[in-house]
């Protein structure tokens with residue numbers, strides 16, 4: 001943290017207190033990924049195009065019948081996106097989308113390996129890490145529709161088709177993984193859909209009304225940690241495709257971050273959740289810091 005930690009005279013916060021949303025979100029993401037692995041692995045719903053077989057709840061069925069639960073799973077996620085967006089904006093992106101989770105992890109790796117000061121070797125390493133992540137991520141979905149061993153058996157008639165489909169998808173997924181969270185900010189079709197269709201934000205993060213920007217001093221930690229590159233203190237007042245509340249994924253990282261900054265200094269966190277936005281003057285919304293404090 002860039003903010004200097006001052007002398008302590010209060011009980012120090014627990015890790016859980018300052019990382020509540022990080023922990024909850026990661027738990028939700030991991031459960032979704034586990035479901036994506038377990039469902040086809042246990043043959044609860046799986047199609048194997050390479051061997052013209054399918055299973056529903058462990059029972060072998062025709063490929064045509066096996067398609068139904070896969071289509072239903074896709075439909076379920078599509079409906080989930082629409083309903084969640086109507087209730088609380090891009091909450092799907094911040095809590096459920098496996099692609100969003102992978103992009104966040106990639107962003108963390110990217111900061112270490114692929115920044116302007118990185119050595120060429122480190123940058124090359126990031127290309128390789130991104131490729132491994134992209135392949136694993138894609139395998140997660142291909143496992144729903146084929147026995148993955150088909151990729152190693154050239155005698156199988158589906159061998160060239162599977163490789164063609166996999167490599168075509170890999171081009172897009174590699175790009176997504178390589179650029180990390182910028183994919184979610186700019187390119188993701190699901191993200192764009194949620195920005196341009198009707199949405200509502202019941203819960204949103206903002207700076208608590210008793211504070212203003214001058215209370216932050218030189219700290220900009222919530223801005224640095226926001227996965228969507230927003231200014232969390234005032235983004236809820238801004239109507240903008242990239243910089244406003246449309247872009248917010250309701251992750252709560254800004255609330256956690258402000259606690260990590262303020263609580264160790266025995267100060268009240270500035271960031272909070274609200275259901276109704278407090279009145280704010282235009283200078284605050286424009287990001288002007290008052291000089292009187």
Ligand code: SF4
Nearest residue numbers: 226232248251252254
């Ligand atoms: S503004 Fe806060 S809740 Fe919204 S995306 Fe950024 S860190 Fe997450």
Ligand code: SF4
Nearest residue numbers: 216219220222258270
């Ligand atoms: S709101 Fe909190 S974390 Fe964000 S800049 Fe101000 S003090 Fe720092």
